Amino acid sequence: MKLERSFYTRSNVVTVARELLGKVLSTKINGLTTSGMIVETEAYSEKEKGCHAYKGMTRRNAVMYDDGGVAYVYLCYGIHQMVNVVTNAKGIADAVLIRALEPLTGIDVMMERMRVKHDKRITSGPGKLTRALGIDKSFNGKSLAGKELWIEDCGMEISASQIIKSTRIGIDYAGDDALLPWRFTIKGNEWISKL
């Protein structure tokens, strides 16, 4: 069942980031379906320095200000596309970065997109999972309940004891806010980034 808009529009982005663990992200592109269970997320709030919207709206981050339930996709380091889940009400720029998936559907398609002959760690990182699922900037601003891109609840329950909190990756520029425990991973999962 696709997640409803009300899942995303809640005001606490950290809660949404935690609850996205265990949900399934899918794409269907040119008839090819690929999907994976979300095993690693990070929350970003416009009130802290790690967030792209900390200093206000720019051309890049504009969709973060949309109503929750759409994708924010941007290019990083000139190579990697990153996909975020926009949360909170319209006008508030909060989002959850999807950092890793456990592959479920279309593993052969994903291996081809990654140009590898094995299925090891093909979705273990924010830049890799977008490539494996075929997500690029053309998905920026698109609904997460669409026909080409969606997130659903497949009944996987992740209990509180299975969730590990840690600091977010790659945001040293954020000063004190880099210390916020806003990264969530599923304990013991083989597919999280950074081992």
Add this chain to the structure above:
DNA sequence: TACGTGATCACG
């Protein structure tokens, strides 16, 4: 540990 890679942003 080093660096590719190119859009974006803050200047002015």
Add this chain to the structure above:
DNA sequence: GTGATCACGTAA
């Protein structure tokens, strides 16, 4: 216009 920067991945 121009230059610095970057929510990474890979090779070494």
